[in-house]
Amino acid sequence: MKIHIGILGLGTVGCGTLDVLKRNAAIIAPRAGCEIVVKRIATKHPDKPRPIEIDKSLVTADVDEILNDPDIKIVAELIGGVDPARDYVMRAIAAGKSVVTANKELIAKHGVEIIAAAEKAGVDFLFEGSVGGGIPLINPLRESLAANRVRELLGIVNGTTNYILTKMTREGSSFDDVLAEAQKLGYAETDPTADVDGFDSMYKLSILASIAFNAPINIKDIHREGIRGVTARDIEYAKELNYVIKLVALARQHDDGGLELRVHPALISAQHPLANVNDVFNAVFVRGDAVGDVMFYGRGAGADPTGSAVVGDIIEAARNLGVGGRNRVHHEPTHAPHIRPFSESKTRFYVRTQVPDEPGMLAQIATAFGQHGVSLESIVQKKSHEGIAEIVWMTHDTSQANMDSSLAAFEKLEAVREVSSLLRVEGN
């Protein structure tokens, strides 16, 4: 049996997908139970040079040649972004085609609508490549781990920021210097906002959480901070305290059903499995009530790894077409999530302050923390410089509200010249 597919988009992921399909055709066919044939590839730039050889006779600038071709049963949307990808995906689904995509932004913003349309049409909508490159994450959450109530997801899901933080940690360099170098090497975009300000991690977290908790996640409910504020000095202190700083994506479900969703830099204990996830590698730690702690680790991006995930999904869609098992996994959200207000989120904190080197200053701050319900775990004070001492405070678990009111109180304290950094501590 042959199954015809169409590819939309011929960028990095499109080329990776075609390359994997071609070079591994001999092993893919028996595994899929059919021959997977690329019938058409649509791109706005048919003549652009590509890193792999493309059969020109398959290339078209007209997406309708894919979307309107009844012979094409599976469409891989690899354009990225919301427009026109969303329209193409909805049209493919309406035409009864299964759709595979690696488009995190599209799923994060319009997943609920697309999944509902796919369920209604009885087609597959698969997106393993949208999070963590080739690392199996979405499929295991939907299948092998389906017996679990997921308690927590804690992940490093953005390769660019992990590369930057790893380099800052190894070399003691500043964020700006490492970013400039990463841009020169092509590891970071000219406009690095999507990565360094946490948007990319936010999209990915919303996708993972929506599956883990069977709930539609609105990205507005995710607290998001990027890594621009992380300094070499914080990394140095973290190391001294036996932590590393990582940009984490966290989703935690509490016993009352309340959901915490956050993306921000955090101190992770050097003993935690995530602490050794370096460079462009990604990893996601899942805590399930039955399975306990499991972790998935690998390359979070790139033509071949993402191509691996996209082709894995194409194989699944082809299998389901072959045996009549399309839409076998119901992942339509079953309930609206109960989002816990950010002020109620609890975590340990790392607070770096500048304090006049005079008697009673430390006590003033410690008292203010205590008055606002923040209890302290440890304090590091270094030699003072020009009459100012730098003090790092590590707190026990504290609500965001208590930390916020402590910080507000500091405004009026002579003892606090400046709060230089405020970072959370995650991963137990």
Add this chain to the structure above:
Amino acid sequence: MKIHIGILGLGTVGCGTLDVLKRNAAIIAPRAGCEIVVKRIATKHPDKPRPIEIDKSLVTADVDEILNDPDIKIVAELIGGVDPARDYVMRAIAAGKSVVTANKELIAKHGVEIIAAAEKAGVDFLFEGSVGGGIPLINPLRESLAANRVRELLGIVNGTTNYILTKMTREGSSFDDVLAEAQKLGYAETDPTADVDGFDSMYKLSILASIAFNAPINIKDIHREGIRGVTARDIEYAKELNYVIKLVALARQHDDGGLELRVHPALISAQHPLANVNDVFNAVFVRGDAVGDVMFYGRGAGADPTGSAVVGDIIEAARNLGVGGRNRVHHEPTHAPHIRPFSESKTRFYVRTQVPDEPGMLAQIATAFGQHGVSLESIVQKKSHEGIAEIVWMTHDTSQANMDSSLAAFEKLEAVREVSSLLRVEGN
């Protein structure tokens, strides 16, 4: 819709499976697309006390009440061992029931026959729980990673030996002492052979490799060594050289298609992700041609983690029954594997020798290594004791044949009083 299932066996995994099914019923039903109802539980010991409450009216000592009940569509075989499990599984399949199992020995020894029967009968035969407890491994290899040519599997798949080696590493204690303690704590069996001599790891490797390489694996083709010979002294040297010692299961496919299959203790670089897999945790590192390096990590055993995997498979079997997609993943081996002779396997070696502390001895050994094609990477010599120096040799990549002929040559050398340890170095 309701799907009735039968459980064979009410030991640790059986109880874990029932517990997960019951306590998470509310989330399992929407995910499976049906209600999963346990209709019968068969055990030889109906009245034995169990850690969970069991509905007595479901329990029977007669497996026929499950195998002959047309109403039961899925059977979970959780007895373990080959007899009578094999007979029950074959009968369930012949009766058109899907079968889920966590029985590694059964699959390692009779998987080919059972899988062929399941394909013929058009039923599912699923066994995620047979390797790595609740860690998703088999499903990701069959689905998300199906686009890859797997180059290598390197795993820590036995919790008992990993616990023993971790404790030896942390405390500097001997194998015998730690084993005795593990037995007292219930982490090791009274007869520890299956674990410490590598049989358990061998079964699991044969299962993973048969899926990764689409080939039936005969356990006789797996080179197997246990950890009884690992000494506190070797662990100490390894630490000094920046390695840890782990019992690894390795399958490597070479460019000519030749397959290397081995279970043995090995030195793993302290920087390798597997080096930090401690205590009873398991992890499997997969190198695919497209995905690159991915790793799966979690608890490798226990009632709840294995129950998580078994129930995940029950959910999959139920989904496939619901949508008519049974037997959607073809994992019948596609070809006989080409097993590379063990003498041709190449690896780096760690060789610990006792050498008379006299001039020319070291040169004698180095010359013998060279004459047999073994090139040396580094040498560690410690202060001698009663005229005997201990020398540790780290080699470059060397074939087993060259190492064997070096060792044979040592027999005739005055310089080698004893080869105290021979360990391989894995993980790049």
